[in-house]
Amino acid sequence: MDFFGNLSLGLHTALSLSNLFYCFVGVFLGTLLGVIPGVGVLAAISMLFPITFHMEVTSALIMLAGIWYGTSYGGSTASILLNVPGTPANAVVCLDGYPMAQKGRGAVALFMTTVASFVGGSIGIVILTLFAPVIAQYALSMGPAEYFSLMLLGLIAATGIADGSAVKGFVMVMLGIFLGSIGTDVYTGTQRFAFGIPELGDGISLVALAMGVFGVAELIISVGSVKANRFKSSDLTLRAMKPTRDDMRRSWLPMLRGSSIGSFFGALPGTGPSLAAFIAYAVEKRSSKDPSRFGKGAIEGIMAPESANNAADQTSFIPTLALGIPGSPTMALMLGALIIHGVTPGPALMTEEPSLFWGLVMSFWIGNIMLVILNVPLIGVWVRLLAVPYHLLFPVVLMFICLGTYSVNNSAFDVLLVMIFGALGVLMRKLAFPAAPLILGFVLGPMMEDNFRRAMLLSSGDFATFINRPISATILSIAAFIMLWSFFSTLKARRALTQG
Amino acid sequence: MKNNALKSIACAALLILPAVGMAQSYPKGSIDFIVPFSAGGGTDFASRVLTEKLSEQQGWNFVIENRGGAGGNIGLSQLARAKNDGQVMGMGQTSNMAINPTLYASIPYDSLNDFTPIALISSQPMVLAVNQNSAYEDFESLVAAARENPGKVSMSTPGSGTVSHLSMEVFSDQADVEFMHVPYPGAAQAVTDAIGGHVDFVTASLPSLLSHIRSGSLKALAVTSAERNAALPDVPSIAELGYEGFEASDWKAVVGPAGLPDDVVATFNAAINQALQDERLIETIESEGSTVEGGSADELEAYLQAEYERWAEAVSTSGATVE
Numbered sequence: 048m049d050f051f052g053n054l055s056l057g058l059h060t061a062l063s064l065s066n067l068f069y070c071f072v073g074v075f076l077g078t079l080l081g082v083i084p085g086v087g088v089l090a091a092i093s094m095l096f097p098i099t100f101h102m103e104v105t106s107a108l109i110m111l112a113g114i115w116y117g118t119s120y121g122g123s124t125a126s127i128l129l130n131v132p133g134t135p136a137n138a139v140v141c142l143d144g145y146p147m148a149q150k151g152r153g154a155v156a157l158f159m160t161t162v163a164s165f166v167g168g169s170i171g172i173v174i175l176t177l178f179a180p181v182i183a184q185y186a187l188s189m190g191p192a193e194y195f196s197l198m199l200l201g202l203i204a205a206t207g208i209a210d211g212s213a214v215k216g217f218v219m220v221m222l223g224i225f226l227g228s229i230g231t232d233v234y235t236g237t238q239r240f241a242f243g244i245p246e247l248g249d250g251i252s253l254v255a256l257a258m259g260v261f262g263v264a265e266l267i268i269s270v271g272s273v274k275a276n277r278f279k280s281s282d283l284t285l286r287a288m289k290p291t292r293d294d295m296r297r298s299w300l301p302m303l304r305g306s307s308i309g310s311f312f313g314a315l316p317g318t319g320p321s322l323a324a325f326i327a328y329a330v331e332k333r334s335s336k337d338p339s340r341f342g343k344g345a346i347e348g349i350m351a352p353e354s355a356n357n358a359a360d361q362t363s364f365i366p367t368l369a370l371g372i373p374g375s376p377t378m379a380l381m382l383g384a385l386i387i388h389g390v391t392p393g394p395a396l397m398t399e400e401p402s403l404f405w406g407l408v409m410s411f412w413i414g415n416i417m418l419v420i421l422n423v424p425l426i427g428v429w430v431r432l433l434a435v436p437y438h439l440l441f442p443v444v445l446m447f448i449c450l451g452t453y454s455v456n457n458s459a460f461d462v463l464l465v466m467i468f469g470a471l472g473v474l475m476r477k478l479a480f481p482a483a484p485l486i487l488g489f490v491l492g493p494m495m496e497d498n499f500r501r502a503m504l505l506s507s508g509d510f511a512t513f514i515n516r517p518i519s520a521t522i523l524s525i526a527a528f529i530m531l532w533s534f535f536s537t538l539k540a541r542r543a544l545t546q547g
Numbered sequence: 548m549k550n551n552a553l554k555s556i557a558c559a560a561l562l563i564l565p566a567v568g569m570a571q572s573y574p575k576g577s578i579d580f581i582v583p584f585s586a587g588g589g590t591d592f593a594s595r596v597l598t599e600k601l602s603e604q605q606g607w608n609f610v611i612e613n614r615g616g617a618g619g620n621i622g623l624s625q626l627a628r629a630k631n632d633g634q635v636m637g638m639g640q641t642s643n644m645a646i647n648p649t650l651y652a653s654i655p656y657d658s659l660n661d662f663t664p665i666a667l668i669s670s671q672p673m674v675l676a677v678n679q680n681s682a683y684e685d686f687e688s689l690v691a692a693a694r695e696n697p698g699k700v701s702m703s704t705p706g707s708g709t710v711s712h713l714s715m716e717v718f719s720d721q722a723d724v725e726f727m728h729v730p731y732p733g734a735a736q737a738v739t740d741a742i743g744g745h746v747d748f749v750t751a752s753l754p755s756l757l758s759h760i761r762s763g764s765l766k767a768l769a770v771t772s773a774e775r776n777a778a779l780p781d782v783p784s785i786a787e788l789g790y791e792g793f794e795a796s797d798w799k800a801v802v803g804p805a806g807l808p809d810d811v812v813a814t815f816n817a818a819i820n821q822a823l824q825d826e827r828l829i830e831t832i833e834s835e836g837s838t839v840e841g842g843s844a845d846e847l848e849a850y851l852q853a854e855y856e857r858w859a860e861a862v863s864t865s866g867a868t869v870e
Contacts, residue, residue: 093585093586093587093613094586096586096587097586097595097611100595100599187739187742187743187744188743189743190740190743190745191740191745233706233707233730233731233732234707234730235707236650236707236708243653245616245617245620245621245624245655246616246617246621248616248617249616249617316735316736316739317736366739370739370742370764371758371759371762372735372738372739372742373735376585376587379587379588379735380586380587383586383587383588383591383592384587386592386754386758386835387592389834391757391758391761391762392758393758393759393761393762393764394762394763394764395761395762456585456614456615456616457612457613457614457615458616458621497732501729501731504701504727504729505701505727505729505745505746
C-alpha cells in the first residue's frame with residue numbers, strides 16, 4: 048500500500064467511534080494525572096494495563112498512548128502555578144514557569160506551554176510518520192561508546208543550566224551522580240551505599256528525588272510566607288491568556304530547537320522526555336543572547352522544554368513500534384499490551400498490521416488536537432486553584448505527592464525518600480544550591496558509568512574506542528567545541544568587563 | 548410497591564447466602580495475589596493469565612498486587628510474612644526461590660522453609676541468539692570461536708546473577724569455554740545491543756527474544772531446555788548438540804506463606820491443575836514461548852529443593868555475589 052493509502056487507512060481506524068472514545072479517555076486521564084503532582088505516567092499505565100486485556104488491541108494502545116503523551120500536557124500546570132512539577136519531565140519548567148506566574152502571567156504561561164506541547168508533539172509525529180524505520184536503524188548503530196559520548200556531551204552542554212555560582216552547580220551535579228550511584232552495580236552485583244536496605248538495592252526513584260527537591264521543598268518553604276491574594280480576577284479573563292507580540296517572537300526558535308532535541312532523545316532507547324526537557328532548557332539558556340533573563344520568567348525557558356518533552360513522547364514510539372525495542376519501562380508496558388494480544392512487535396508490524404500501526408499514529412494527531420481543545424478552557428480552572436488558601440491547597444498537594452510516589456512501585460519506602468529529599472531541597476534552597484543540576488547528574492551519571500564500563504569491557508580496555516568509532520568521535524568533537532567556545536566566551540566577557 | 552420489591556429481594560438474598568457459605572468455606576472473599584515484579588513483565592503476564600482462568604472456573608476473586616524490587620525479593624518477603632489462611636498467594640520463580648538465596652549475602656526470607664509450595668505453573672528456556680548478519684552460523688561455530696579465543700566472544704545477558712547469566716556459567720564450566728560476559732540492566736537493553744551488533748550474541752529468556760527471532764533481526768542458535776521448544780521447533784537444544792544432561796529453565800510456581808492448611812493446598816492445587824488443562828490458556832502461554840507445567844504440591848516441593856541445590860552450585864561456580 049502506498050503512503051497516502053496508509054494514512055487514510057490509519058485515519059479511518061483512528062476515527063472510528065470506539066477508538067475516538069478511547070483516545071479521549073486516554074488524553075483526559077493523562078492530562079488529569081499530569082496535573083496531579085507525583086502520579087506519573089508509568090504508575091497510571093500499570094494500573095490501567097490489566098483493563099486492556101479485555102479491549103481490542105488498537106483501542107488499548109490508543110488509550111495507553113493517550114495517557115503517555117497526555118501527562119506531558121498536564122504536567123506543566125502545577126510546575127507553573129505552584130512550583131511543584133507534575134512529572135519529572137516537567138520539573139525544569141518550574142525554573143521559569145513559576146516566576147511567570149508570580150508576575151501574574153500564569154495564564155500566558157499555561158497557554159504558551161499548551162502551544163509548545165502541540166508544536167513539539169506535531170513535529171514528533173511528523174518524524175514518526177515519515178522516518179520511523181530509518182531512524183530506528185540509526186538508533187541501533189549507537190553502541191555503548193556512542194551513548195557514553197552523548198551523555199558526556201549532554202553533561203557539558205548542561206553545565207550552566209542553573210543561575211548563580213558555577214561551583215555550587217558543579218557540587219550539585221556531583222551530588223546527583225552520587226545519588227545515582229546508589230543501588231546494585233550492574234557489573235558485579237555489589238550493593239553500593241544501600242546500607243542493607245533492600246529497597247535501596249534498586250536505586251533511588253527519579254520520581255521521589257524530583258518530587259522531593261522541587262515539590263515538597265517548595266511546600267515547606269511556602270509555610271510561613273503566606274501571601275493572601277496571589278491572583279487578581281483579571282488574571283482569569285481570556286485576555287490574560289493572550290501572549291504579547293514579544294512572547295510570540297521569542298517563542299518560535301526555542302520551540303523548534305526544543306522539538307528537535309526532544310525528537311532526537313525520544314528516538315534513542317534509554318533516554319527520554321525528562322532528559323530531553325533538561326537538555327533543551329540548557330541549550331536555550333546557553334544560546335540566549337542574555338542568559339541572565341533565565342530563571343526570572345523567560346518565556347524561552349518554558350517553550351523549549353515543553354516542546355522537547357512532547358516531541359520525545361511521540362518519537363519514543365519509533366524504537367518501540369519499528370523495532371519492538373522498548374526505550375523505557377512505560378514503553379515496555381505498551382509492548383506487553385501488544386504481545387498479550389498476540390501481535391508481534393518488530394519491523395514487520397507496519398506491513399503485517401497496517402491498520403494498527405497507522406491507526407495508532409493517526410490517533411496521536413487526533414489526541415494532540417483533543418488535548419489543545421481540552422487544555423485551553425481548563426487554564427481558567429487551574430488558575431482559579433490559586434484562589435484556594437494555602438492551608439487547604441498544600442496538604443492536598445502533599446497528599447497527592449505521597450500517593451503518586453507510592454504508586455510507582457507500591458513502596459512506602461519511596462514516600463519516606465520523598466520527604467527526606469524534601470528536607471534536602473529546603474536546605475539547598477536556603478543555601479542557594481540549584482536543584483536542576485542535581486537531577487541532571489542523577490539521570491546522566493549512572494548512564495555514563497554504565498556505558499563507559501560496557502564500552503571498556505567490549506574494547507578490552509582500549510580508550511581509543513571512543514575516537515575510533517565515527518559517531519562517537521563526532522559527538523566528542525562537538526563536546527570539545529562547546530567547551531572551547533564557552534571558555535573563550537567567558538574570557539571575552541571578562542576582558543570586556545575589565546576594559547569597561 | 549417499591550418497598551415490597553426491595554423486601555423480597557432482601558429475603559431471597561438471605562435465603563441464598565447461607566447456601567453459598569456452606570458450599571464454599573475457601574476462599575473467604577478475595578485472594579491477594581502477590582506478583583514480585585512490575586506490571587507488564589513475564590511473571591505478571593503468567594499471574595494474570597492464571598488468576599483470570601481461576602476466576603472464570605472457580606468464581607474466585609483475585610486482587611493482583613505488583614510488588615517489585617530487589618529481583619523479586621521484596622514481594623516474596625511480603626508473602627512470607629502474610630497470614631497463612633490461604634487468602635494471600637504469590638508467584639515465585641527461579642531467581643527469587645532458587646538463585647537469590649545463594650546469590651545475595653542476606654535475603655529477608657528462607658525460600659525452602661518460609662513458603663508452602665502449591666503448584667508449578669510454567670517454564671521457559673533461555674535462548675542464545677546472534678545478530679542477523681553474524682558470522683556465526685550455528686551453535687558449534689560460536690563455541691569453537693570461544694574456545695579458540697577465550698574471553699573474546701562477547702555475550703549480553705539481562706544482568707549479573709540472572710538465570711540467563713548463571714545457565715551460561717554452568718555451560719561454560721561443562722564445555723570448558725570462556726565467554727566475555729557483558730551484563731545489562733534488564734533484557735530489553737541486552738537484546739537491543741545484540742540486534743545492533745555491539746555484542747556477539749545474547750542469552751535471554753525466550754519470551755524476550757521471540758518477536759525478534761520471528762522478525763528475523765536475531766537468529767536463534769540453541770535453547771537451554773532439555774527438549775526443543777514448541778515456539779522454535781527448528782532450534783536445537785544444547786543437550787542434543789552433545790552436551791548431555793545440560794538443562795536450564797526459568798520456571799514460575801504458585802506458593803503461599805509457610806504452614807498453609809492442607810485442604811487449602813489441595814483445593815488450590817486442584818484448581819490450578821484444572822486451569823492448566825484449558826486449551827486457550829495453554830495456547831496463550833505457549834504463544835510467548837513458555838511451556839505449561841502443573842503437577843502436585845509434593846512434586847513442586849521436591850523440585851524446589853532440587854533447583855535450589857543446582858543453582859547454589861552454579862552461583863558458587865560463577866563467583867557472582869550480591870552483597
